[in-house]
């Protein structure tokens with residue numbers, strides 16, 4: 001099992017105050033090792049790449065190490081399939097231009113109503129430029145899961161691209177990525193997976209899933225603000241990058257516009273090393289193996305947090321979870337909960353929790369299409385309580401008690 005008090009000791013922000021972070025879906029806190037890796041890079045190695053002097057050579061090594069480390073996290077086949085950038089949104093806008101150039105007017109693309117806007121707007125704008133048609137997979141509003149009949153019908157229109165989330169950042173709903181990818185490939189679509197919200201909770205596996213692209217963001221998995229894009233080599237090789245002439249002509253350099261956030265990339269590798277360290281295995285263990293063990297522990301622990309929260313919310317009057325609510329569906333979600341009340345608005349609940357030192361967001365969290373579809377957008381959205389492995393059962397209890405008080 002995870003030793004939570006020991007884990008919290010690793011996080012300067014968490015160990016120094018009693019504030020309760022239920023805001024992880026908006027961005028996680030960082031362990032000391034990540035902060036140290038960023039400082040170390042800036043103090044000892046700060047340079048641009050490709051020169052013969054020490055700091056530049058060490059910067060080359062830092063980026064190579066980070067690429068290898070992200071490769072282990074995603075289970076990519078090659079380091080050259082790992083592209084760094086500012087954030088998931090920028091990377092998605094960037095690659096969407098190159099993918100758009102392979103499409104013809106009238107081609108269809110398929111998006112989902114469960115997604116964050118970062119996996120919707122870039123594709124809609126690309127479709128507008130290229131005169132393509134856009135379809136959306138409908139969701140079942142009770143469960144906030146894809147409507148299977150609608151999905152099959154939309155795939156039968158033979159879209160060229162299917163972009164969907166691995167996990168909703170609003171409701172915590174998980175998608176069956178492997179099966180969806182198989183169905184999309186069968187229909188002739190390439191698959192773009194948003195794993196931003198999935199990454200801190202479960203272990204990504206691009207080989208097992210066979211997706212063509214996958215994007216995530218280190219600041220959601222205990223690292224700094226750096227975006228990550230995985231692209232299957234065979235597909236990257238056939239796309240034309242938008243790049244400056246002197247930049248590399250090979251993967252991944254041709255996709256990484258301008259000078260990268262080297263210190264952030266150093267911190268990203270440290271965040272993955274931190275996750276691997278949660279396996280409890282020795283540092284000589286192969287990183288992917290350590291990550292597998294670590295995420296088994298994270299998942300088991302997060303399930304205890306989710307169970308406690310689901311049971312507690314059921315006992316409160318005037319508030320309910322949006323989407324999957326039952327313990328029977330606990331394996332189809334992560335511990336991220338959207339809540340709505342007929343007594344207090346979401347914005348007021350967030351404000352009152354903040355006064356008690358509990359940090360939680362209200363609104364649409366850029367899952368705007370979902371909130372519009374469910375009818376919450378016009379009401380100011382929902383309250384989001386999100387847990388990760390550094391939260392504990394006592395904090396769940398405190399939040400439930402505060403919710404009970406403010407609903408009185």
Ligand SMILES: Cc1ncc(COP(=O)(O)O)c(C=O)c1O
Nearest residue numbers: 087088089116118169196197217
């Ligand atoms: C599910 C999901 N996708 C995409 C994004 C956008 O990520 P970024 O901030 O790295 O652009 C977020 C950010 O909240 C998210 O939660």
